[in-house]
Amino acid sequence: MSLEKIFKAESIAVIGASRDEAKRGHQAIKTLLEEKYEGRIYPVNPREKKILGLKCYSSVLDIPENIDLALITTPAHTLKKILGECAEKGAAGAVVVAGGFGELGEEGKRLEGEMVAVAREKGIRIIGPNTSGMISVHKGLNLVGLQDVPQGSISLLTQSGNIALTLITEAGLKSQTGFNYYVGVGNEADIRFHEYLEYFTADPGTRAILMYVEGLREGRKFLQQASRTTEIKPIILYKSGRSAKGSKSAGSHTGALAGISEVAKTAFKRAGIITVENSDEMFPIAETLASLPLMEKGSIAILADGGGHATIAADYLTELGITLPELQEETRDKLKALLPPNASLANPIDVAGGTDQNPAIFADCAEILLCDKNIHGLLVVGLFGGYGIRFAKKLAFMEEDAAHRMGKLVRKKRKPIVLHSLYNFAKPHSLDLLRYYNIPVYDSLEIACKCVEALSLYGNYRREYHKEKSFQFHWGEKALPEGREILDGALAEGRKALLEHEAKELLRLHGAPVSADCLARDEEEAVRTAGEMGCDVAMKIVSPDILHKTDAGGVKLRLKGEEEVREAFRKIIKSAGEYRPDADIRGCIVSPMSREGVEVIIGTKNDDQFGPIVMFGLGGILVEVVKDVSFRVLPVSREWAASMLGEIKSAAILDGVRGRPPCDKEALVDLIVKVSEVIEAYPVIHEMDLNPVIVHEEGLTVVDARILLNEEKVQGKKKLSVCLDETDESDTNLQAEGL
């Protein structure tokens, strides 16, 4: 595939090469030489003969052989011409450093678009523009000008050069591992996150992918690729630009659309991505996931040489959902034989001075603990590594012995050990030894705990969730001719919304249990229909010009018998006519009043980054005031739909409270999946709002349904006089008999 030649380039042209040490075109060549890049370097600058001992060419076209890759440091306006020349010389890609593109507004966006068009036409791919560059660390192909990038098994994708610098510095100072690839994705004008991801997924040298993301240009493709990647290797992602201010700052930075939300969080989680919320945790979590066996279950032992650290770790792990199981009898007995009588053998285990004379006992404890079948990992907290510093020098050798044994133990038992050490800063040899065995060591208790959490989260994901092929989008597959007809009819009339009975008909076609409505065009039809229903009915005005039915006096509920129906019909038509004299009034919907149940709301929206999403919540104040809702990116499987129900704070209501029976959650899950199908089947649908849906003890009823259409698809036949941006709040919940 095309990125291979870029990341493994054997020859590179540096366009904008310079003798000025402060210039990027100088630094890049210097770094390539220093890092002993394995390929050939061709400086290009019409005003120079030689740069750093290398022959300089006045144009790319003068280079005597074809090139694999170009680093272009010249200004934005030169790009179109230069890209063409690079393509002519066979370059698979170009790293475009210049800013002045999409991040600077409309004019820049135009320039960016033109550049990409040239690239597409000539068959050359672009990293950037507005990028810090890229590095293939193992090849010495360093186009960033950052020295001393430690080599290792993490590949890094970032939208900020400074964050990359932070991570590289941290890796160099505190880790045994480093990076295999580095890409500053810049404005993502051509190559997008998901394409880099795909390349790194196939790369055997990459064990974990670390991402700093300010905004995603193609959220759905990203999720799709990510869910494939995380079946094989972990993705650790920090999403910034969450606040308006942060987003603004990110905006001026890469021109990407920023923003995070509950939607993004659940979408990332569902794709198996480990989301990091504190930038201090980015590198440690990537390091841990690249280094250690995953945890089969989130059950760990804490081994401590002091109460405070054990307490903090136990608190925090518990808050993170990690369990600290009781030890088996046998484990306790073995520890008891090894440790002083006042040692605490509950989990956390406190050695209570039992290692003071011989810290190698840590390894004995570790072995005993990892043999316990309930224990799937070990967190050692406290002073390990510092016994030789704090107490007596000879203890250091015992610590080193323990390090060797713990290192081998991880390999043998396939269970992870994570270390917290107060003496990390002093770089004792024993901690270097642990790192040699790929056991990471942290000086922050909280970070060590978060690493344990990541091992558990990703372990769980790999064990449980990868069977489900989520985020596979098959637009249109489930569409039905009758459904298309309904939508086409509305589009042909230039409408931006389906009428209520059309929306319900569309849902019914896909098997959703909508209320058994009928359109009554006149009074007599209303009376007959209500009679046939043989129960109390509701009536609602039908008009493409009236969206806020209640405001128009267009809703009457609980109508009993012919007289009430007749009178209600007359009143509704009259009142609607007064409300909007020019309205195209098509009659009234007659619906049977719904059986009792719990009122819920299901809605879909279009998210800027991830496309269609679905929202679920309980009707009434819980949605309106408490905002107790859950979200998923569509499509959803039954499993994901079911998980939405449990996620809301008021979930217990679905199980029945105050003597009510539990409501039919299976039916609710069915409906969410059907909504997912409908949205997937008809891309013309912009938003859907099922409000209320009444969930009964058995089954459910969709009482009201609203479907809005994509404006760009509407072929305007007439000007609409109603505003579709407002939602018809006053009309919701009226028919609910629920809580």
Add this chain to the structure above:
Amino acid sequence: MSLEKIFKAESIAVIGASRDEAKRGHQAIKTLLEEKYEGRIYPVNPREKKILGLKCYSSVLDIPENIDLALITTPAHTLKKILGECAEKGAAGAVVVAGGFGELGEEGKRLEGEMVAVAREKGIRIIGPNTSGMISVHKGLNLVGLQDVPQGSISLLTQSGNIALTLITEAGLKSQTGFNYYVGVGNEADIRFHEYLEYFTADPGTRAILMYVEGLREGRKFLQQASRTTEIKPIILYKSGRSAKGSKSAGSHTGALAGISEVAKTAFKRAGIITVENSDEMFPIAETLASLPLMEKGSIAILADGGGHATIAADYLTELGITLPELQEETRDKLKALLPPNASLANPIDVAGGTDQNPAIFADCAEILLCDKNIHGLLVVGLFGGYGIRFAKKLAFMEEDAAHRMGKLVRKKRKPIVLHSLYNFAKPHSLDLLRYYNIPVYDSLEIACKCVEALSLYGNYRREYHKEKSFQFHWGEKALPEGREILDGALAEGRKALLEHEAKELLRLHGAPVSADCLARDEEEAVRTAGEMGCDVAMKIVSPDILHKTDAGGVKLRLKGEEEVREAFRKIIKSAGEYRPDADIRGCIVSPMSREGVEVIIGTKNDDQFGPIVMFGLGGILVEVVKDVSFRVLPVSREWAASMLGEIKSAAILDGVRGRPPCDKEALVDLIVKVSEVIEAYPVIHEMDLNPVIVHEEGLTVVDARILLNEEKVQGKKKLSVCLDETDESDTNLQAEGL
């Protein structure tokens, strides 16, 4: 006061002094000598003549002069005798190192109690037992055996020696400040947290108090002292032992009762304490508050030399509630003149390479920004300190110039500057200079942001909240003779609860608008009472033996007219008799049905650590299912009561939703304050439950009230046949007409 002589001891006896280097009684003397303790040291050990060159005494009593303080390292059982001898020699206090007391269960608790009794009798105070010791750093009075404790303006109170070691290590490595006092409080058998706090509050050398707390023995006294302390200097508190596992670990550690909760969080906040939730933030926040001027308002500028750091900081500060205001026109103009055209002059400010040739420009920017009247502090993020390392050596001198200027700027403008630097690890001279000026520097962006938050939180507290003298407890002051009579009556009958009409009467005495109930002893009285009320009524059984009234068929609502009342009375009495044939039935309460309104619940409980607390929430599912409640430690002022209303997630309901009018929040605040008064007035009240209270557009009605009494005060006249631990859930909410 008595702690003065302990912390400033001029002479000290080390009881259990030893020649064995591994023993605490050796290390302590060695450390005192090394740290050049200013006072006199008297080793005590009957088996030694000389230790570390000092004459050794066979008993405290042999010491030729009186002593100020004793360090006792001998085992638990020796303490009673030794403490007596120390007191005889005039010692004001003793540091008791031994474990084996309260933390080891009942036997240890007994031993601890006996030791404290001796101490109280002889007039000697105890630090510990089970303590790592104490240090008066400025005097070299180091009884912990930890070397190289950096001196500074933070005083440390901790329940874990390892955490102290962590903090001291961190201070030595990364800070310009250190500690004035250190106390390992151990089991707090005698001297408690609040007493140390009182001493540090008066100590001129202490600018901030840092606490690691696993459990508080006297929560109310602690809050009382803390609210006095924080008027003068900040308290930074990390509370561990939050989870069951952590609590268990803490339990085996100091024997204190652990546990944190929303109650604790709000109580700490109200006392002006800065609560830290990540142990990595403990020292930095204490350092910042000890070093920098507070922020007048939470409005700050971020000055960055790269997008990523600025974005992360902007996101996180926004999430922490810190605002990043727009700059004034004048500020922007001045920055524009200084920085390159592509610099971002929105807040965050990105210099966009403007400091690459001259990092001293950071100081120019800082001065311009701190002159802006909307900007109350500055966070500098990125590479500052590393320009001389990364780019060219001469830039280091410019950074040093900037450091001097920023240091002076903070003093001149009385606005704080906090720094994040990626190059902190390299310890460049410019960052040392900043620390010399008391500007702290962090390598974690998130920690730097949390420090900014702390400056704002504590600044706000000092500016706004200290006027309110909260946590002043005046038990009994507001009690009324009639109230005492009601309670005494119930106690005399051996009851553990007031009857409903008694509870309401007590509340009415204190001005609470309870429903206008009457006790009807027979049918005729019920009919007459209902007739006088002239509206629909509710009736409820009155019997000390029936707490679950609904279960007993003892509640009838919405009764209209004589016939319904008569029939209801008969049915209630009959049904109650069947439910519990031996019940002492006193009749029925007749109440007018309440006007419409929003149903709320106000309850009080006794918290293990903080005593009486009040809970507020909206009635029905919001309390029962969503658990949407807020808590305060009692007593509460009007301001604190009002803040409870805004804190719940469903707060908007009080302002009127779905066309309902707003409800009378003032009346609700009144009621909470009255509940506070009643609880304060009658310590015999164990719990109170007002459920429901209906809040109208004007005024409110307490529809049901339950008051439970302290069991130890109940003089059992007869055995109660009902279980009072259960609350009568089935009986709640029935009379509410609200949401």
